[in-house]
Amino acid sequence: MTILEHFEKAKADGCEWADAAIRNTHPAILEFNECENLKEALVGAFNFNETPEGKVFWFSIFAGMFDDLDSALSYARDRFSRIKLTREARAQSPN
DSSP: OBHHHHHHHHHHTTOTTHHHHHHHSOHHHHHHOBOSSHHHHHHHHSOGGGSSSOHHHHHHHHHTTSSSHHHHHHHHHHHHHHHHHHHHHHHHOOO
């Protein structure tokens, strides 16, 4: 599913934050980035720090998707590490 599809499903499921998530995400990212689940969609859609709602708001939403805070932090660290490695690989690519 795309990020948009995940956010639209979250909205249909009653998540009040879904409209804000859609507004905070670049249209190309919404439509073309595929994610396995809502957690991945949320953490990959936009920079929590660069939103009107702020990082505390978004991290609390994200952390609420896990059984405990340690699991949320571990997932986020892993995801951000993969994003950083992908960006570094692209920067070094001759294309």
